[in-house]
Amino acid sequence: MSAGPAHPLVSLDEYLNSSYRPDVEYVDGVLVERGSPTVLHSLLQQILSEYFRRLEREYNFETFIELRTQIIEGARYRIPDVLLAARPIPASRIMTAAPDVAIEVLSPDDRMPDIIQRYRDFTRVGVQTIVQMDPENHVAHRFESGSLIETRFTHLTLRSGATVPFDSEAIFDQLRAEYEEATRA
Numbered sequence: 001m002s003a004g005p006a007h008p009l010v011s012l013d014e015y016l017n018s019s020y021r022p023d024v025e026y027v028d029g030v031l032v033e034r035g036s037p038t039v040l041h042s043l044l045q046q047i048l049s050e051y052f053r054r055l056e057r058e059y060n061f062e063t064f065i066e067l068r069t070q071i072i073e074g075a076r077y078r079i080p081d082v083l084l085a086a087r088p089i090p091a092s093r094i095m096t097a098a099p100d101v102a103i104e105v106l107s108p109d110d111r112m113p114d115i116i117q118r119y120r121d122f123t124r125v126g127v128q129t130i131v132q133m134d135p136e137n138h139v140a141h142r143f144e145s146g147s148l149i150e151t152r153f154t155h156l157t158l159r160s161g162a163t164v165p166f167d168s169e170a171i172f173d174q175l176r177a178e179y180e181e182a183t184r185a
Contacts, residue, residue: 012074016094023066026077032114034079035107040135043182044105044175048082048133051171052164059162060087061100069095069102071121078121081105086159098126100158106134119143129156133168135175140168 009029024031037045045065052063061084068077073096083099090096102122104115119130123143130143131153141148153168 015077016068023068023079025079026068028075035110037105037107038135039182040175040179041105041107043178044133044135044171045081047171047174047178048103048105051166052082052084055164059158059164060160061085061158061162061164062087062089064095064099067095068093069099069125071125076121078118080122084156084158084164100127101129101131101156102127103131103133106132106136108136116143116146116148120146128159131156131168133171135172138172138176140172 010026010031011029012026015026015031020031022034022036024033026032035041049063049065052061056062064083064085066079066081067083068079069083070076071078077094080099080102082103082105083095084101084103085095085097085099099122104118106115115132119132122130132141132143132148134140140151140153142151142153143149151168153166155163156166157163
């Protein structure tokens with residue numbers, strides 16, 4: 001999510017038909033680097049993916065990790081860390097419909113102005129719930145009305161009205177336990 005060095009203007013066709021390692025976002029013709037994941041970032045992303053995948057059938061949604069998501073057709077594409085999208089999803093290489101939920105996992109080099117702009121972009125396309133999770137400090141926020149509000153989540157609500165259980169504190173507890181186990185000598 002870090003702005004990083006600006007790259008020269010790139011055509012949308014080139015962006016959508018190219019692979020970048022790591023992947024980059026496309027903002028008004030400029031390739032924008034994302035924050036560098038850490039061990040905690042990666043572990044949390046994996047925990048979230050596994051958690052939501054177990055609930056997909058029951059609540060009729062799909063879980064995606066780092067999927068290019070159209071914000072403004074032809075101009076702006078973001079890559080949420082985790083997104084939940086109601087079924088059926090569009091038949092496309094990228095997400096062209098507004099996801100129900102976007103979850104961002106903070107990286108130490110993320111800059112707040114860049115993060116807020118990303119969340120405004122998600123809001124612009126109709127993402128109903130934007131969750132920010134900080135794996136270093138074990139705190140979650142929701143983005144609402146242009147502000148980050150510290151929140152202990154107990155559930156996430158999908159457009160369908162389905163209430164998906166989501167205990168952010170339990171997720172952070174699992175992150176702590178898995179990190180301790182992985183780093184134990």
